[in-house]
Amino acid sequence: MGGSLVTQRESRISLGVYAVSHAAVDATCAAVFFWAIRTGAIGGATAVYAAVLYNALAFASQPILGLVIDRIDAPRAAGVVGCLTTALAVPIVLVTHALIPALVVAGLGNAVFHLGGGIVSLRHRPGSATAPGIFVAPGAAGLFMGAAVARAGGPLWPFALTLLGLGAGVALFGRARPAPAAAALAGAHARVGGRPGFESAILLVLVVVGLRAFSGGAIGFTWKGAPTLAIALVAAVVLGKALGGAVADRFGLRAVAIGAFLVCLPLLLAGYAAPVAGIAGSLVFNMTMPITLVAIARPLPGHEGFAFGLTCLALFVGAMPVLLGLGVGLTAGPLAAVTLAGAAALAVALTWLEGPRAVRENVATVTTEEAAG
Amino acid sequence: MRRMSMALTGTVLVAAVVLAGALTARADLIAPSQTGTHGPQARVSPGTSQVTGFKLRPVTTPPLAAPPTPGLWVLAAGAAVIVAVGSLSWLVLRRLAATRSAGGPP
Incomplete structure (x- = not known):
């Protein structure tokens, strides 16, 4: 097929x-x-x-x-x-x-x-x-x-x-x-799948996906109702997701993921009062989305659908409280706590999933060869 | 793998039944609304006014008691789906990890 x-x-x-x-x-x-x-x-x-x-x-x-x-x-x-x-x-x-x-x-x-x-x-x-x-x-x-x-x-x-x-x-x-072919190309990452605790690291990434879904849905920006600002916010979300993957490929998943969480926090906190900061923060916040997806898919070559589905299940878990009206209007304190917890959890998980330098370099080589081909 | 597939199919069916059951139990809320609104509303009882000073003020009954917390039923159904799919996904992940530790195909 x-x-x-x-x-x-x-x-x-x-x-x-x-x-x-x-x-x-x-x-x-x-x-x-x-x-x-x-x-x-x-x-x-x-x-x-x-x-x-x-x-x-x-x-x-x-x-x-x-x-x-x-x-x-x-x-x-x-x-x-x-x-x-x-x-x-x-x-x-x-x-x-x-x-x-x-x-x-x-x-x-x-x-x-x-x-x-x-x-x-x-x-x-x-x-x-x-x-x-x-x-x-x-x-x-x-x-x-x-x-x-x-x-x-x-x-x-x-x-x-x-x-x-x-x-x-x-x-x-x-x-x-x-x-x-995909399985062969990602073979180096597949080795990570055999490391003890691999499934726990995946679970940790999924927790981050859930936390992100919760805070993204519950964040209490009062200005979101204004049409122009709402359009700008959506554009920032789209741009953030689209850029996140490319930037992560350039500088590394872990560096960009942790950097994005730390950069977006002050922007989101300022965003309660200043829409421009909130929009910029949302852009950076959403850059982590393709990163978490690929972090889970990399060690599961040949199971891309399952990997993609896992992130969507985590999305549902994180969105459930918001759907039920719990935690809506997230204030600055809880938002900061959730974001910092997400950054810490992702740092640990990516350190584990990315594996030793040899694995990263092997994958980079394979990916480059594949791109050239 | 065949047993795993059967277990997965069974879980989906169980989760679907739980969700459908929860929704059916609240069929009164699922039926199309005639007014377009659901939920508690303040009602003014006609003809039950009382004189207060020089003004005739209608007596308002307290808002109707809220229906059983919508979140509870939905939370139960949603949690059932999450637990069912999550548990099986966890089993699949562990199986994949075990296969690779043993040097099997990715």
Whole structure:
């Protein structure tokens, strides 16, 4: 399914198609949800139930679905099925006004699509964080756009049509580099998987992902409601995720991750009073996202879907309190504590997962050779 | 690996049943709203006013008691999903680590 002769150029095109589709898939899911709220199909506590149900399907199911997609090695099929399934949620909700079935379909479609795109991005240049950063970044823009259109009373059907077109694009161009080659290229990191405590280090990274999801959702910037500032904030999140991977590839995962946490803290604290600082802090804060993803995927070559799914499960764990309204409006003290704890935990975990210098250099050599080829 | 796959499938089914059960138990909240709103609302009881000084002031009943904390049911369902998927993911991770320690394929 993955295809054995995928050139670097084809892989780049594939990555671009998946990145655009990512925004569209997330936009559609958000649009369906907020359309239901605007039309009164759900509200109050029901919205909380619906949000948890959707997120459980879209995120918490991913480790298991990822294992299945890894096993059958079908990332492109997953991408296509994900686009089409998510698109199906639109006619369901428009025709029947039944949100729960629509959210079930959208959640599963979203999960399957993310796994397809995640695998493609992680195999693009194994061990590198640039491609995963590019793939994940547009999601935030899609969510914002979908919610904004639905809240403003915009139509839903263009989302479905767009996804149908992008599904065709994924079918035509969404080729993944083959898993065996990826496994061979990341072989040096696979050795880390045999070190004692490897799974504990992975767990520690996942804790950081959860903490980041919690603090990102609960942070109490009172100015977030202003449209212009909200758009700037979303742009910063997108840019941070996209840049984080490239910067980490240049300077190293550990240095950039710890540096980003330490730099973003004063900016976020200042952001309570000064929106510009908060926006800059959010940009730096989100740079850690592709880093944690790659830190988990590197020692699990051949299991990219599972690795991607683990981070999404952690995302769900961190988002649950926010979905239930717990801890919303996070003040400066707890925010500082969470951020510093995240930095410390990530430092320990990455030190372990990155392994000795020999392993890092081996991977760097292999990655360079692969890029040249 | 076959047993692992069966265990994974079983867990997904159990988690789905737990989640569906929790949602069904609160079907009253899932049904489409006629008013577009749910949750506690302050109500003014008509015709039960009392004279206070020179003004006639309507008596407002206290806000309706909140429905059972929405978080509790959802938290239970969400926690069940997290524990189920998390436990199995942990088992898979340990298995992968053990395979590699033994010099098996990555």
